[in-house]
Amino acid sequence: MTLGLGIDTSFDDTAVALVEDGNRILANLTVSQFAEHENFGGVIPERASRLHVQHLFPLLERALARAERRLEDLDYVAVTNRPGLIGSLLVGVSAGKALAMARGLPLVGVNHLEAHVYAVQMEHEDLVFPFVSLLVSGANTVIYHHRDHGDYRVLGGTLDDAVGECLDKSGRFIGLPLPAGPHLQKLALAGDAARCPMPRPMLNRPGYDFSFSGLKTAVVNTVRANPDLRPEDLAAGLLEAASDVLARKTFRAARDVGVKQVALCGGVAANLQLREAFARRAEKTGITFRHPSIPLCTDNAAMVAGLGYEHFRRGELADLDLAVAATVSWKRD
Numbered sequence: 035m036t037l038g039l040g041i042d043t044s045f046d047d048t049a050v051a052l053v054e055d056g057n058r059i060l061a062n063l064t065v066s067q068f069a070e071h072e073n074f075g076g077v078i079p080e081r082a083s084r085l086h087v088q089h090l091f092p093l094l095e096r097a098l099a100r101a102e103r104r105l106e107d108l109d110y111v112a113v114t115n116r117p118g119l120i121g122s123l124l125v126g127v128s129a130g131k132a133l134a135m136a137r138g139l140p141l142v143g144v145n146h147l148e149a150h151v152y153a154v155q156m157e158h159e160d161l162v163f164p165f166v167s168l169l170v171s172g173a174n175t176v177i178y179h180h181r182d183h184g185d186y187r188v189l190g191g192t193l194d195d196a197v198g199e200c201l202d203k204s205g206r207f208i209g210l211p212l213p214a215g216p217h218l219q220k221l222a223l224a225g226d227a228a229r230c231p232m233p234r235p236m237l238n239r240p241g242y243d244f245s246f247s248g249l250k251t252a253v254v255n256t257v258r259a260n261p262d263l264r265p266e267d268l269a270a271g272l273l274e275a276a277s278d279v280l281a282r283k284t285f286r287a288a289r290d291v292g293v294k295q296v297a298l299c300g301g302v303a304a305n306l307q308l309r310e311a312f313a314r315r316a317e318k319t320g321i322t323f324r325h326p327s328i329p330l331c332t333d334n335a336a337m338v339a340g341l342g343y344e345h346f347r348r349g350e351l352a353d354l355d356l357a358v359a360a361t362v363s364w365k366r367d
């Protein structure tokens with residue numbers, strides 16, 4: 035049995051998890067800083083770092099208690115070191131180094147975006163390489179072609195807003211609390227998309243890139259032109275359009291590169307309408323699709339401990355000079 039500690043402080047959530055053998059989750063805890071930043075209209079990086087300092091070790095103690103394990107039981111420490119807010123990343127990485135040094139443990143640096151994809155593999159052993167994934171969150175909308183752990187290429191991505199950003203900004207425009215995605219989902223369940231047809235940006239362009247800033251503008255224009263439009267119908271129209279473009283392009287990419295499986299991951303992968311659109315494309319194309327359970331869609335540290343296990347058993351370890359990076363560079367197919 036190999037016990038891994040995962041730490042993620044890449045953005046505004048402090049997350050700690052304990053995972054056995056890469057996929058058995060003993061504890062997966064997150065403290066959201068959302069309420070602390072709400073009044074400022076966005077995440078204040080300096081404040082986020084300070085809050086990570088405050089939350090991280092108490093959260094570690096709670097995670098150990100939940101898992102009924104002690105620091106002495108750990109076999110490795112995995113920590114997100116890229117991409118994210120530099121100050122926030124530094125808090126998690128410094129804590130990871132301190133723990134690794136104090137207990138003489140191997141340290142593993144994890145790419146947060148790769149970990150989101152690994153979250154699907156943690157719960158679905160039948161998802162095997164090669165496959166195509168769509169990562170959809172507040173900051174990312176990317177289609178990857180995976181050949182192995184760490185061996186992947188970008189097939190396409192958003193040219194402007196991430197889809198989560200589009201949903202959050204559209205939701206805020208109609209007065210929904212942030213993050214607006216889950217509220218839009220609830221409204222859409224009571225709405226009729228046919229009453230509010232929305233554009234499907236770049237759907238018929240070749241390639242696998244997206245654009246969501248135009249969809250956000252279409253929401254603003256539609257609301258201004260139709261003051262009596264029901265928010266339920268707007269939410270249904272918006273989610274149907276976004277889901278349709280995401281699903282069609284992802285499955286088209288999978289077909290073109292010749293894979294039989296698709297993975298959907300990231301915070302927006304929690305969305306019901308998107309999952310249904312993927313299920314419809316899967317049925318139509320014969321390409322299967324897998325997604326994580328809700329706690330593994332949004333930011334979490336279980337996926338970091340999980341991917342950390344793959345690095346650990348391959349001997350891909352970090353030294354105590356492990357650096358942080360705000361961005362990661364992509365290899366395009």
Ligand code: KG4
Nearest residue numbers: 171172173198213215216301302305332333
């Ligand atoms: O991966 P994530 O937790 O972290 C960031 O990128 O920060 O993703 C957050 C995004 C937000 O845009 C939020 O509105 C969206 O995921 N989201 C959803 C749902 N749950 C979270 N969007 C649509 N439907 C949901 N059920």
